Each structure stands twice: as C-alpha cells, then as structure tokens.
Amino acid sequence: MASTYGRMFRVTTWGESHGPALGAVIDGCPAGLEISEELIQRDLDRRRVGQSKVTSPRQEKDRVQILSGVFEGRTTGAPISLITYNADADSSKYDAIRDLFRPGHADYTYWAKYGHRDHRGGGRSSARETWGRVAAGAVARALLRTIGVEVYGFVRQLHTIQMETFDRDEIDRNPVRCPDPVAAEKMVQAILEAKEAKDSLGGLVEVRADNVPPGLGEPTADKLDALLGQAMFSIPAVKGVEIGEGFGAFLLTGKQHNDEFYMENGRVRTYSNHAGGMLGGISNGEQIVVRLAVKPTSSVSQPQRTVDIHGNEREILVEGRHDPSICPRVVPVAEAMMCLVLADLYLWNRMARV
Amino acid sequence: MASTYGRMFRVTTWGESHGPALGAVIDGCPAGLEISEELIQRDLDRRRVGQSKVTSPRQEKDRVQILSGVFEGRTTGAPISLITYNADADSSKYDAIRDLFRPGHADYTYWAKYGHRDHRGGGRSSARETWGRVAAGAVARALLRTIGVEVYGFVRQLHTIQMETFDRDEIDRNPVRCPDPVAAEKMVQAILEAKEAKDSLGGLVEVRADNVPPGLGEPTADKLDALLGQAMFSIPAVKGVEIGEGFGAFLLTGKQHNDEFYMENGRVRTYSNHAGGMLGGISNGEQIVVRLAVKPTSSVSQPQRTVDIHGNEREILVEGRHDPSICPRVVPVAEAMMCLVLADLYLWNRMARV
Amino acid sequence: MASTYGRMFRVTTWGESHGPALGAVIDGCPAGLEISEELIQRDLDRRRVGQSKVTSPRQEKDRVQILSGVFEGRTTGAPISLITYNADADSSKYDAIRDLFRPGHADYTYWAKYGHRDHRGGGRSSARETWGRVAAGAVARALLRTIGVEVYGFVRQLHTIQMETFDRDEIDRNPVRCPDPVAAEKMVQAILEAKEAKDSLGGLVEVRADNVPPGLGEPTADKLDALLGQAMFSIPAVKGVEIGEGFGAFLLTGKQHNDEFYMENGRVRTYSNHAGGMLGGISNGEQIVVRLAVKPTSSVSQPQRTVDIHGNEREILVEGRHDPSICPRVVPVAEAMMCLVLADLYLWNRMARV
C-alpha cells in the first residue's frame, strides 16, 4: 500500500532527500531473529554514495540506528524502526529550479498529483528513499539466511558493454559491481566519459537467489513473479523486468523452453532453468533469476527544454550532485527488494497447509 | 492479496479449469456506473477459446451473469458478483497424468506448496482463471471511459515474426490480433506449423492506454509501473515486462532518453515518450506503453522427461486441448489488467489532495 | 476491506436480499482441510428464516453449493466459492416504500452515500448478507476444530427477561436459543406479544470459545479484542460489544479485577477470568467471552414519521416479513464471526516466531 512493501513482512519507508532524516519501519518480522546495527550497516554501506569516482560526490555516512523492536540482540515481534539522519544535504543548488520540471524526473508528476511538493533534491522521489529499503532488506536477508537462502546481484551490461565472464568474487572488487573484471574496467571508463560529456548511462542488472525452497508465491495476484515485478519496477529508473529467459523466451519453441524434471538426492530438479526458478508463480527450488533494465540517470548537466509550474516554456540546467550511472547502486537495492519479496512469501507460505 | 487484484478497485477471482463454474467479485466499484451483461460479454468474447483455428478447440460460451451489485442497469456500490458455468470441461484426458508433473506447468509447484491439488486441466493454475479478470476488466474499462481513457493491445511479434506496419483497425480483423495484416498472415502460418509439429510458440504483446490523466500512481510501492509490473507478471506465461523504451532504454544516453517538456493548449506535454507515459511512477498524461514477453505454451504433445508425485522419473505425453500460441488470447487479458490497474489508481488518486 | 472480513483467512461476501443469489469467497484457507456442503449446511440451517413462529415467515432453503477450492473433499488452497440462490424474495411489498426511508434502517444512509440503491428488502444492508458469513464461518470452524477450538453462543437476555440457569444442551432445544428453558419460554411469549403489538424486541447475546491456545492476537491494531470488536459491530443490529467483565469491569478495583496466575498440568492458568480470555489483546488460554447488545428489530408495522428521497416529510408503514426479534438468529452469525476472527489469528500466529 503506497509507501509499504510487502503483505506479511511489511516495510514502510519515509523521508525526503533533503529532509532531516530517512527511515523505515518493519512490521511483521518474526520474534527471535538476531539483528544488529552492524549487520544492517553492511548492506547500507554497499548502497552509499561517495564511495568511488563513479558515484555522486554527496557524502552521507548513512549510519543506521535501531529504535525499536530489538531487545538484547534479537527481534521481539514488535515493529522495527530504523533511522538515519541526513548530513550533507545541499539544497542551495535547487533554488534555481524550484519552479521548473526536470526532464526525466518526477517533478512534474508529483506537482500534477499533489499540487505541493518538496522540490529539494527530488524530495520524496529521490533515490535516497531506497536507504530504508536496503536497511529493511538486510533484516529480510537475515531472516532468509535462517533457511539458507542466498541473494546477490551484479551489473551484466552497461550501455553497450556486456559482461563476458562470470566470477562472483569479482562483483564487489570493482566500483561498477560487474563480475567480469575486463568488462568492469571498460564500464568505469564509459561512465567517466559520460560524466565528462555531462551525460549519463544505463544498464542491465541481474539478481539471483539460491536455495529458495519450493512453494513460495501466492496465486494468482501475488505470484512470486508478480511480486518481483512490483518490487523491481518500484525501484527508481527501472524500465523493464524479466525472469529466466525473459524477452528471449519467445525465441524458443515450447519444447525448447520447457524445463524437464528429474530426481536428485530425493529432490525434484529441472535439467535446465529457462523459467528462472518458478512455475505458475511459485518457486520450484531452482535458482531465481531476475534482470532489470535501468535507464540512464535523468540528471544530465546540459541545457534542456522544459516548462515551469506556471505553464511557461523554459530552459533548464540541472546542477546538483548525481551518479553518472545509477547501475552500481541499483545492485544492493535490487538485492534488498528480492530479499523483501522472498521473506514476505516465506512467511506467507507457513499458512499454505492445515 | 493472493487471489485479489487491486487495492481500491478490488477484484477477487475464483474457480478451476474443470470445476463447475468460474467467477469474480468486484469490491470498491463506485455507485452509478452503467453496466450490463452485454457490455461485459463483449470483452469476454475476445478472450474465448474455440474462436479460430489457432486457438484451443475447447468450446466454452463463457456467458457472464451478474449476480449482485447492479440495480436497474447501474452499480450500487455493493460487491459485483460475476459468474460463468463451465460447459465443455473434459477431464478424462487428465486421468493418465494425475500423478505426473507436466514440464513448464505449475503441477509440481502447486503440489509442493499445497500437498493436495485439482490436477484436471491445471486446476487453479489454468489460464481459465483469466475469465474473471477479463469480466472485471470490462467493468474497470467502463469506469475509465467516464474519463475518456482508452485501452487496447495487440501482438507485436510472434516467435521471430515482427509486426512492420501499424493499423489499429487491423487488430481484431485477424485471429492473431496483429495490427500488420501481412505479418499476421505469417504468424497464423507459423502457429499452424507449430501445431502440426506438436510444438508451440510465444511472442511479444503490447498494451497501450490513451488519455490517462496525469497523477495516477502511488509512490513508492504502488507506483503505476510497479502495479503494472505486478499485474502483467500475474498473467500466465508472461516472463518479461517493459515500459516505454524498456530494455532498449539503456542503449540510449540520459540526454537521448529524457523526454523534454513543452506546452500544448495549456497542457504539459513531452516531445518524445521514451518513458512510456510515466515519471517517478506517476502518469504524466502521455500514452502508456507496456510490452509483455509471452513464453511459448507449455503444453506440447511430445514425450518429455518428468517425475511423479512419488519421486519416480517418468516420461509424460501431454494431451488435452491447448492453444499452440497463447499470444492472441493474452491480448484481452493484458488489456483487462491495464484497465484494473488504471481504475484502481484513478480512484486512489481522489485522495491525493485535501 | 469493505466487503472482506479477515486479513489471512479472508472472506468476501456479495449479494442482495432480493437479488438472484448470495455468496461468499474464502481466500487464504489452507489446503488439506476436509470440507463438505453438508458440514456448511449444518451451520446455515441454524441461521435460516422460517424455522419457527418467532422468526420471519420468508421461506429460504439457503442451500449452499461449493463452486471452487475443494477437490475430492479437501480444500486445495485455492479460493472457495460458496453460493445460494434466493427463492422466496417478494419485492412487491417494497414498491410502496421505494422512495421512503424506513426509520432505523440503512435506507437513508445508503442513499446519502451512493445516490443509487437497491431498495428491495434492504438490498445489500439486509441481514441476508450474513448468509455468506455463516457459510464461511463453518469452514473457519472446521479449521479451528483441527486444534480443538469450540465456539458456541446463546441468548442471555431478551428485553428484560434474563437467563437464570445455564445448560448448554438447552440452547438448540428452544427457538430463542436460551440455555435456560424457563427463561426461554418467557422469551418466546414476549416475542409473540411484541409481534402481536406490531413492535419488536432486542436482547443480549453471548459467544464463547473454548480451548483457544495462548498467543492469538496481533498487537496493536489487530488485537484479538479489536478484531472481535470490528467483527461483532459489523453484524446488523449490534450496538454494543463487551469482553469478559465488560461494562462491569469498572465497578471492580484493580485488585479485584486482576486474574492471578497459577500452574495446572504444566499450563499457565488464571484463578478467575474477568479478562474474558485475553491480555494485551492476545489470547491467554482461558475461555473467550464476548457479549453483544442487539437492538430491537427496526421493522415495526406501525406508522412512523419519515422523509422521502425528494426531501418531503411523509408517513411510512413498513410491511414485508420480519423477525420480531433478531436475537435468536444473531447467535449463529456471532458464532461465525468469532470463528472467522479466531481462524484468521490462528493462521497469522504461525508467523510470530523465526
């Protein structure tokens, strides 16, 4: 519902880019889960700005505080309130464009919808909102780890540069989070060139989940793929989502696409995984594979045509501090959303049978 | 929630492929809307099987009855119950595969989740469930028409055959619902060949909405794109969803992708529509454009490797009556889901301002 | 949400008093529960009109049909659709009062809210809507029986006549459902006299649940008492709800009211049960006790002052067929609501711990 992700494991985020603080409240987390600020901070640090030359120079420590729901290191079943205070919000750059709509941003649509908006740094529509998702996602990840589920993501393609090799250990070794170190180097160059050219780049992000038990997903509206679709499209800049073969599925015939079954150590397995880990919207025990099309960052520091809130046609020059490509930072957010969806469905599935 | 689509305009579907009946209950439809069985039937007839040589030969009239919520031709605000009785369910073909899991189908995952399932014709996971969505979608469409919104869909690509021209009037003139009559003819041939070869084909379906007012979409979890993502992925066989440029977006730079603004007759417009009609998850008044990757039908009448409920490896030969390509019938379902999402957000938006 | 009771075990009812049919859809019932039409009919028969001289003479068999969600006698986890067709709806009596608002009824408020209403027999606001609750309640009751929970209700007081003895076996032996046969006889007389006088009577209904395990209830909004409050007040004619000592609680001091704990066979018990089976909104393992204040039936066949939809002051004489006291028929409805709430919280509680 609006600012709340999930039905059973429910996460409500709040906060604006240039407001005093940002936060999330988790309701529905089971009691007895070991949680600490350190554990959450680990995921948050992977999302943080100011980490490298390819991200925004805004400096935010993004330190999380747990304000409720945890007692002596374990959750109590009560709502878990997570908060961070904004430090380096510089609103001065936004005064000049207070009444202008930045192309590609949500300025116009928020104004059309609400009639009153916090224009500073995108306000509520800023990607800073994802702080709360990543914080809550770390709790969901901890819950999933109790049943062995492992979630990770990476950048598969940046603009036209594709990953060609896969080494999971490489992902966090380079600032673009690409599992192919050669491609990673090219991606970094491309981003720096785009930055130099006052332009920006998009890419293709992939997220996977291993060891997901069969049975997660609630037909028909809350299928696993439907909830992943909602979760991933709710991430700023995502314009496409595909599962398994995705947009390549229709280039195969039915016979080619079907994943045939066999038995392995008493478990039902499939020889291939074109389906990306689910059938009929319910996990089948194979690896869950989701890919996101991420558009190039909307903030480009070139003059663009626009209009103002009074209906005048104007020119705009967006300044401020931005990521020339948001892809590397989409990775931890997409992981968090995957964790939120799986944690939600894992709890929900406890009610499947008498 | 599970079998319910929508938050404000809520549609709960029920029914199995081979059960006595199928239905939908709409809760949250405003009072005073003109509705009739004829109006709903019109949309249902576009979804029906047995319409042409490229769909399943199962014969179902799919006649809708309105059992509540409408009085003297107008809605009363009470739940609207819609029902149809199954006629031509032939369960005999399914006896042989009662204990077997059909590859590509939800047999295994339903069994893994629930431990007890109606195996006949896919039971609840059958595409027959979409009857209720299309019936309810017709009511949503009527609601949207009161504000001028128009929704339509078509097949853009079938296997490797792409649409090359666009004539909206062509869509319903051919059995594959392709707006290009030349491509349509090739698609029909391809489907018949696949049927002959006991195989199946997938494709690319597009849905558009015109005249959507700016402001629809509820940040951050229930953005317009997030709800479309959920809705479209909940359709059986959909493996990918993209909006506007979608998976092509990251091949453009930020400058190229941004849709610049101008004024037209007092309305804010954009010169291009790469974004597909939304910014920050809220409609911007431009055409909404969504595309779905539809996998090839899972039912192929060739022997496949599988396992049974006792954990034995087996061979399966799926018979029954199936669509060699589900694409033409995904069109009305995808239109219905678009209508459900827009109707939901249209009502929700009434609460945006004091 | 509106026409839906429950969060986990969700029941949506539909149908009007004089429409073609009434029904309920249950979503969220676990798979594997044994259910039959006979089992559901048993509860429905206790709610039916035309059973005795103290209820409405309208004749309705109220036969239930299960249209989905049950396969070979057990639930599948899919939505369970329950339906009954109206038989003896006589709308002719309502033509005369089509434009008039019956005092005590919802005619005016539905008209004020929706601007268009089905006036026949109260339309959606009729107590016939409770058919669906009782049908679904029977399924909830079956689910609760798997853990030993037993729910029953009775009439404690009718107008000024109070129950003085309690014999549970007496409840279904008399038409007023009073566990005291002597009081029951007086109640029947009082109802017949009220009917003769073209007036009506209310009363006090009690519902109890035995063997409820500790732990049911979700703080803080969805406490057990909060959900019982919502459920019971949603029953037509209920004007008050109390739990345990209820409105007598404040006549005791804290020391008198507190239920002290002791151990019994390894179980935590309380010496008294002033709290009515819950503490902090969570069941404590003692008997759950709820009482409802039921107003006298609003349909009285005497002239009353009213207004019409055009704003004219008028006199109205309500005819039609009514219960001179709704209390005996509130009993099975209140039992059903108790079952729905407990089933909901029983499932929800499965997510309380890691």
Place this chain on the structure above:
Amino acid sequence: MASTYGRMFRVTTWGESHGPALGAVIDGCPAGLEISEELIQRDLDRRRVGQSKVTSPRQEKDRVQILSGVFEGRTTGAPISLITYNADADSSKYDAIRDLFRPGHADYTYWAKYGHRDHRGGGRSSARETWGRVAAGAVARALLRTIGVEVYGFVRQLHTIQMETFDRDEIDRNPVRCPDPVAAEKMVQAILEAKEAKDSLGGLVEVRADNVPPGLGEPTADKLDALLGQAMFSIPAVKGVEIGEGFGAFLLTGKQHNDEFYMENGRVRTYSNHAGGMLGGISNGEQIVVRLAVKPTSSVSQPQRTVDIHGNEREILVEGRHDPSICPRVVPVAEAMMCLVLADLYLWNRMARV
C-alpha cells in the same frame, strides 16, 4: 494490519516503553494540509504523564518532531514521520520482575506468543505506544476540521461515581476530564484513596463527533461502527464499547428505539439519536456517540499470585510508576482513535460514486 491503524489514512506506530524513542508514520494523508509541531503537541500534551497528582509521576516531555512529509508548513502527500525520544525511562524497577508475569498485564501473552520480550515497563504493550496514535490523531483532526468535524471526549463515570451535569468547558478544567465539576472532585478523591490503598479504578469514557457528514462507513466489514469497535478495543484497558443507546438499546422496543426522520433546512434529521449517529454502519449526520468501558489499571502495588517463565508459582509485587486510574488519559487517546477512523472513512468515501 498489526501495528497499522486505518486503510486509507494509515498510521503505523512503533516503539517500546523503555526503548530510545517512540513514533508513528502516517501514510495516505492528502497533500496541502496545514500541519505544525505545535498543532500536534497540543493534543500530545493532553495525553502526557506527570500532569497532575492523579497520573503517573514519570516525567516525559513527549516533544514531537516532524521528520518527513511536511514542507513549508503543509503536507506533501508523502509519509509523515513523527518521533519523540524517551527521557525518564527507569528500567531498574523492572529487573526484579523480569521473569515474572504481572497479573492483568500482557507479560504472559507476549511471552507465550513471541518467546522473547522486552519486559521493561511493559515493552511494546505499554500504554506509551499510544503516543503515536495521539500524534497521528492530531493530523487526522486537522484534516477533519477542513470539513467542520469536531471530536471531543470526557469521563462519564469513575468506578461508582457518575457525572450528573454536563458542561463541555469543564472537561479540561479538572484533572479527571469530567464535564461535571462536582462529580470531578469526588472522582479525584476516589483516585487518591485508591492510590493510597495501593489499588486502582476504572470508569466510563465517552467520545463524540459533531458535524460528521452523512455517508461515512464502508459496508459490510468496514462499517463505521465496526471500525470504531476495532479502534476503541485496540486501546489498552478497554473492555467494552457501545454506540448510541448501546447496552441500553435492548431495554427499548423497536418503536421506542427507532429514530424518526424529519427535514430541517433541507437536511434530513432524526427526532432522537438512539442510534448514535449511524445507520447500517454509515454516518447519518447526527452526533456520533461512543462509550468505552475502561478497566481499573492492572498495576496495583499489592502482593499477587503469579507464575514465572519457568513454570514456577510465585508471588509478585509490582512497583514502578503508574496511573491509579487510566481514565483521564484514555480521553485523548479515544479522541485520537475517533479522528483516525473518521479521517479514514472520509477519504474512503471519495470513491463512493462515479
């Protein structure tokens, strides 16, 4: 849902009695509403402890901070985050009873449900949780004021002392919030005597809403009375809720209880208001009247029999700082809940008609 009140105007509270902070997040508040910390503080100050000799001596300023959702004095449609930091939490008194269950409190049931709990000051089950409700209620009250709705409450009866006169201006002049100054004086005495006797007292609280427009309430599950029932029973210590005549309704006959209609200045009115402002669960434009039975505070400083978490029978002496009667402080909480329910239904009602 669990810690969230409301469906459209949704308030999620978080925080424990002795945790670092308490808060609430409001989601669904329309944009453009004038809000300030001062406005919210006014309601909070009426709820605060340490105000008089009849309340707990714990000192908490309960200062609210608005962390999001408000820009330049008006709401933006984004979630509104409200927070206060705990100051005077003294946990030392709770060490002795860490493993003991206080009679009348939620200690046992939280432990039974969650298996791990914050025992300090009642943790999450403490009435301190109501801070967030009152803070959010102040925002709801501001929203309701835009349409002229006025909500107020008072203590009608304390133990056996009943209010005999009514002067609304008296309510906030005395520490028990009784509109009868003579009765108020007796109530204060009674509370001081109970305190002296290490005992506690309950009472009867009434809340009213004036100028509520007709049409609020969503049949059938979310009727106005049903939502009030849920909201009021969710307040700690409430054991009964009645509307209009409530438990007195069944002492009247139908003819006596019905509120007949007439016209007044073009508005439909009723001669009496036995129904308490609603018919069929929808507001009818008359004054809404709800009364709550509040049990005597469970914390009494006398030895009581109890058990510990290991299943041993023990004696407990509860110390800490408590209100000898919670009634005066239930008043602002009950007002807040009334405001939350009405604001919720007011927004919801915008979707009632096409």
